[in-house]
Amino acid sequence: xxxxxxxxxxxxxxxxxxxxxxxxxxxxxxxxxxxxxxxxxxxxxxxxxxxxxxxxxxxxxxxxxxxxxxxxxxxxxxxxxxxxxxxxxxxxxxxxxxxxxxxxxxxxxxxxxxxxxxxxxxxxxxxxxxxxxxxxx
Amino acid sequence: xxxxxxxxxxxxxxxxxxxxxxxxxxxxxxxxxxxxxxxxxxxxxxxxxxxxxxxxxxxxxxxxxxxxxxxxxxxxxxxxxxxxxxxxxxxxxxxxxxxxxxxxxxxxxxxxxxxxxxxxxxxxxxxxxxxxxxxxx
DNA sequence: ATAATCTCTCTAGTAACTATAGGTTCAAGG
DNA sequence: CCTTGAACCTATAGTTACTAGAGAGATTAT
Numbered sequence: 001x002x003x004x005x006x007x008x009x010x011x012x013x014x015x016x017x018x019x020x021x022x023x024x025x026x027x028x029x030x031x032x033x034x035x036x037x038x039x040x041x042x043x044x045x046x047x048x049x050x051x052x053x054x055x056x057x058x059x060x061x062x063x064x065x066x067x068x069x070x071x072x073x074x075x076x077x078x079x080x081x082x083x084x085x086x087x088x089x090x091x092x093x094x095x096x097x098x099x100x101x102x103x104x105x106x107x108x109x110x111x112x113x114x115x116x117x118x119x120x121x122x123x124x125x126x127x128x129x130x131x132x133x134x135x136x137x
Numbered sequence: 138x139x140x141x142x143x144x145x146x147x148x149x150x151x152x153x154x155x156x157x158x159x160x161x162x163x164x165x166x167x168x169x170x171x172x173x174x175x176x177x178x179x180x181x182x183x184x185x186x187x188x189x190x191x192x193x194x195x196x197x198x199x200x201x202x203x204x205x206x207x208x209x210x211x212x213x214x215x216x217x218x219x220x221x222x223x224x225x226x227x228x229x230x231x232x233x234x235x236x237x238x239x240x241x242x243x244x245x246x247x248x249x250x251x252x253x254x255x256x257x258x259x260x261x262x263x264x265x266x267x268x269x270x271x272x273x274x
Numbered sequence: 275a276t277a278a279t280c281t282c283t284c285t286a287g288t289a290a291c292t293a294t295a296g297g298t299t300c301a302a303g304g
Numbered sequence: 305c306c307t308t309g310a311a312c313c314t315a316t317a318g319t320t321a322c323t324a325g326a327g328a329g330a331t332t333a334t
Contacts, residue, residue: 003300005311015312020291035299037312050265056274057264058239061290067264074256081260085247089240096236102195103229110222119211123218127194127204128187137193140331142280152281157322172330174281198321 001031001039011048018048026051026065059088101137108134138168138176148185155185163188163202196225238274245271 008015021027027047030038047068054064063084070081113122126132145152158164164184167175184205191201200221207218250259263269 003311014292016292017290019313024290033299035312036314037299046265049267053264053267055290057243058236067261070255071258071261071265074254076255077253078250078255078258078260079253081255081258082247082250085243085260089243089247092236092240092243096233096240099195099229099233099236103226103233106194106222106226106229110219110226113215113219116214116216117211118207118213118215118218121208121215121218123215123222124204124208127190128183128208130186130190133190140280141282151323153323154321156282161321170330172281173283174330192321 001041002045004038004040007040007045007048010045011052013048013052021048021051024061026061026068057088058092059084063088098137101135105133105135105137138178139182141175141177144177144182144185147182148189150185150189158185158188161198163198163205194225195229196221200225235274238272242270242272242274 002010004015004018007013008018013021018027022029027044030040030044033039050068050071051064054067059067067081067084070076070078070084109123109126112126115121118124139147141152141155144150145155150158155164159166164181167177167181170176187205187208188201191204196204204218204221207213207215246260246263249263252258255261
């Protein structure tokens with residue numbers, strides 16, 4: 001049996017986060033000692049590792065809850081699993097595109113300034129006037 | 138004189154957000170009518186446009202507050218302005234890199250699965266076992 | 275004058291935690 | 305067996321940048 005600290009060390013999930021996940025229903029409430037401390041089994045270790053991994057991949061808690069539910073049923077079709085993953089992938093790609101646009105624009109703005117005084121700093125100027133932008137963002 | 142609705146329409150910043158910015162000290166408290174409604178001038182229109190533009194570029198409120206303060210002083214060196222912009226640019230680039238890594242990994246995971254049943258779905262499997270990952274994330 | 279629209283304040287909710295306070299339990303050493 | 309220090313407990317509030325809603329009052333057009 002693992003204490004919450006043990007579980008934390010093994011998964012890399014911080015202790016308050018583990019309690020938070022329990023509160024959010026992502027992991028089941030574990031057994032307790034007589035003194036009311038949580039004790040975990042390897043089942044919960046696996047489950048939390050799964051969650052951690054999914055979080056590291058950027059999935060949100062709802063998506064993870066859904067995935068976890070789906071994975072409990074080995075005979076079901078896994079189309080839903082793929083759909084969650086693909087939606088997430090699409091979201092990531094959109095974010096990447098947006099950030100790339102921002103990067104370009106910011107770079108252009110910063111490079112456009114060759115003065116040392118705020119009074120004629122192109123960065124400030126560009127921020128003041130959206131019309132100076134090369135593209136949407 | 139502009140009402141808060143006018144200001145909102147002209148800047149694209151929602152009304153509650155304008156009030157929020159006032160509360161946060163990003164914009165000064167404007168004049169009021171006898172009936173206690175806010176009335177804005179073109180000064181505030183400019184300021185809010187500046188803020189909106191900076192937000193659209195992804196700058197956070199603290200950074201914007203700093204930029205706005207700096208821009209009030211035309212004789213100061215603009216090194217600090219550039220430093221804020223460059224820090225932000227660095228942050229954006231880091232985010233892009235992280236998302237690109239995530240995208241690759243997720244893509245690999247999703248493509249690796251050619252079954253239809255949850256029981257042997259590679260996506261679930263990959264999430265359960267971090268060792269199956271090709272790289273860090 | 276009245277109706278329709280706008281605005282006011284205040285509170286609470288969002289996502290996913292993190293931090294803190296004040297108290298209890300556990301495990302190891304003497 | 306007892307002590308002590310580390311680990312654990314709950315509950316509450318704070319983080320970021322808003323957004324939603326309630327209930328009341330103001331403004332504008334007809």
